[in-house]
Amino acid sequence: MIAIGIVSLAIWLVLVFARHGFWRTRERDTRDLPPLPAHWPAVTAIVPARDEAEVIAESIGSLLAQDYPGEFRVILVDDSSSDGTAEIARRSSGAGRLEILSGQPLPRGWTGKLWAVSQGVEQAGETPEHLWLTDADIAHAPDTLATLVARGEAGDLALVSLMAKLRCTSFAERALIPAFVFFFQLLYPFARVNRPGGIGAAAGGCMLVRREALAAAGGIAAIRGALIDDCAMGAALKRQGPIWLGLTNRSRSIRAYDTADTIAAMISRSAYAQLGYSPLLLVGTLVGLALVYAAPPALTFFGHGWTQACGLAAWALMALAFQPMLRFYHRSALWGVALPGIAAFYAGCTLLSAWQYYRGRGGTWKGRTQANA
Template identity: 65%
Template sequence: MIAGVIALIVLAIWIGLAATGFWRTDQYDARLSLASPEQWPDVVAVVPARDEADVIARSIGSLAAQDYPGNFRILLVDDDSSDGTGDVARSIASDRVTVLRGKTLAAGWTGKLWALSQGIAAAGTPDYLWLTDADIAHAPDTLRTLVSIAKAGDRQLVSFMARLHCDRRAERALIPAFVWFFQLLYPFAKVNRPGRMAGAAGGCVLVRRDGLEQAGGIGAIRGALIDDCTLGALMKTQGPIWLGLTDRSRSIRPYEDAGAIARMIARSAYAQLHYSPWRLAGTLVGLALVYLSPPVFAVFGTGLAQWAGLAAWLVMAALFQPMLAFYRRSPLWGLALPGIAAFYSGCTFLSAWQHARGRGGMWKGRAQAALGQ
């Protein structure tokens, strides 16, 4: 009887989640009907880079190749690289590209935001700032699309969730779920409507410079570990924002194995819980209940518990289908979502464990989590 009640509650949770529509992939730049603005605004791209020599030529090269009709410059901030990142970037034959040597990390800042702050300070007074990561490559029309979306809705921020690298075995199993879980936390359609929900994807963000200044500048979020969504929330105080999927911006850094993906997730998972052990415990119990109990009931339960567990398992698998289709993965991966969720639960616990050992928020040799507390 108790098992049946629990299974019904879990099924109700999944039906409720389905009703929210978080799982849809309709917030997609390719689905927008866009008109070119009457006048193309000035844009400066700011790229923070630390030890990115293996990907920087392709990344900066894709920026230099933008077919943007307006004034456009690129500032790469070499954040104390030890692998010649700055030299590789300087070798790119483009008068659009300037390489800045970053200053020593200032107290109270995360490394990425400190590098961005230096690039923004050197950018002058463009209309927009394009903040993009050094391991993202962009199609030639990416900037035109970003600006067109921003101008069409008088938006303060436009962000593309870059298509993540998804060719290797571990990536095929785990990466679509990363974006799906991100959508669960920050439903794109809700982000794009008026209200308090805000978010952004840090690999590709276009922001109005004056709006950023009025909101307090990048220094207002200097210690944020989840800097993209914090920036999204900051900019939504100034006006509308937009976050969506794209094929135009793509991550070009592969994840070698599941361990590499685990490290990526663990870097900020505990920060998402505001470094609270109580929230951690609640999250792990909730994940076990919502994701793991349905297949357990479906396989080992009887009667009502078995049927409700099976129904919940099928609903969660169905909600995963649009993202699997976007990443061109087999629909059968939907049935593996409980196991994938278990992996992400482990990464969340790992994040908390690393934080307890003083190694939280590790990024390029820097433990940064304490800044966000």
Template identity: 70%
Template sequence: MIGLAALVLAIWIGLAATGFWRTDQRDTRAAAVAPAVWPEVVAVVPGRDEADVIARALGSLAAQDYPGPFRIILVDDDSSDGTGAIARALGSTRITVLTGRPLPAGWTGKLWALSQGIAAADAPRWLWLTDADIEHAPDTLRTLVGIGEAGDRRLASFMARLHCATPAERALIPAFVWFFQLLYPFARVNRPGRTAAAAGGCVLVRRDALAAAGGIAAIRGALIDDCALGALLKRQGPIWLGLTDRSRSIRPYRTAGAIGAMIARSAYAQLGYAPWRLAGAVAGLALVYLAAPVLAVSAGGWARGLGLGAWLLMAALFQPMLLFYRRSPLWGLAVPGIAAFYAGCTLLSGWRHHQGRGGMWKGRAQAMPEPGRAR
């Protein structure tokens, strides 16, 4: 028992030393420049059945206070709810609505829509790839371009503030960003090295760098497309990723089931669709997150003290993210339970993949099929 407790505590001390938990990588602290001539930007927005959010998202784009040339292309990806008509009714001269072509084999729907929008964008210096459920403050693009132009970056991405109003969101959403930071520490993403990522809701990309890397087609089947894009562009030069209050998700997840479905859509893809990795991930989550409270409650002596220390340390490392999302610090003690929920979602992701329903999004199963399974 003492050996297990010491191991768990050592793991958390090691994780603390990485600094993944910090929230200091923010748009308000990033190096930025104001170009002498503001370059042309084209925003590309993939949209599939987004009638409930598209007007707010596009309206925020059209209202950008950007000094340079700026246009918006919405790619209406076979919507059945009038998404394209709502966009056209906005009457903005900045917005062009492009009717998407049928999805070819080997592409995810979002990346195919982005590919069509990028092809229609002509040759701007920057492409702003943003989701149809993200609302932006008027100075978002100006800030993004300033960060992108600083240090000759190839990509600048904002981790949008996720919707966190429903009870399920308040319990589970801050941890979503925290776990993302654990996998892709923002400070390491922003330094030279192999760690690369982006946040798909708000990504500014140098068009020439993307073309040199093979374009969107180079990642056409990626379910975790934002991180695949970050890795693709970091091979071309520096990138930047940080937290922001300027870009906000406006899509609510009203229940834990809805959040679980969102996580399950891509969790198994993160593990390379490998059953042994899935088993290892679940075992690792049990060791890192669940062993500490079990030891703190049921063990005795040194094992209890070490387990309690590990539990309190993980709660402490969650505090900066809880503060960012304005949640009670007591939620830190719930990290083991939240991790158990995420482990369940990861198992669900693997199960759905083996049923041929992996990567399900608005009627499309987009995950890589198992060998021998028709799609």
């Protein structure tokens, strides 16, 4: 038991003090603001949409309301929607800058979103210097594009990506959503992503891509089958030049995840893909989660002496590391104590993801199964 306590505590000491400060939420679009560019390059926003009637008016409206000094237009790729998504978007104010493209049938080997994005990129042509890839359920503040371009031009970046602030209204969202971003940052520390030579990653809800860098990386076709398409995009573009990823309040998700079931569906869609569909990695991940998150409270309640002390110290470090993200989402600090239980939910979603994959239902989204065993 003492060995488990020592290992668990050592892991949290490494995570807190030697994991690029992933938990500190310092990488934000409001820090280290770049100067405004002398020239504002042309930008085309590309929005893939499939049955997004509930959110498309607000998201497209926020794009058409961008206060951007340069040339800017929006392409909505309607991916066989059956709920009038395109018609709702067409009625948006400022629709003169909006082009609606009817998506072509999905080819074998492509995910639906990436096929829609690819068609939008082709339609944009060679005029724009940057492509703004954004989801149909993301609403942006009017100055979002200008801040993205300013950062991208100042650093000659191949990619600027913002982790859209997720909706956090229902009890399930308040309990589970801040941890989603916390775990993402643990896997892909933003400071390491933004460092030359670091890992590549991105957040798919808001990505400003330099068109020439995307073409040099092989275009969207190079990642056509990726279920975790944003991180695949980040890795591909990192090989073409520096990238930047940060938190923001400017872009926010407007999709509701009102229940634990809907959040579980969102997580399980790609959790097993993160493990490369490997049973061995699945077992290792579950054992690791138990050691990192379950062992500290178990040792605190059932251990004795130094074993109990190690468990309590690890649990305290865990709770403290979660505090900056809880503040970012305006949640009570007491949720930090509950992180082991939240992690157990995510472990269950990972198991669910593997189960769905082996049942031939992996990666299901909007009626499409995109990852089959």
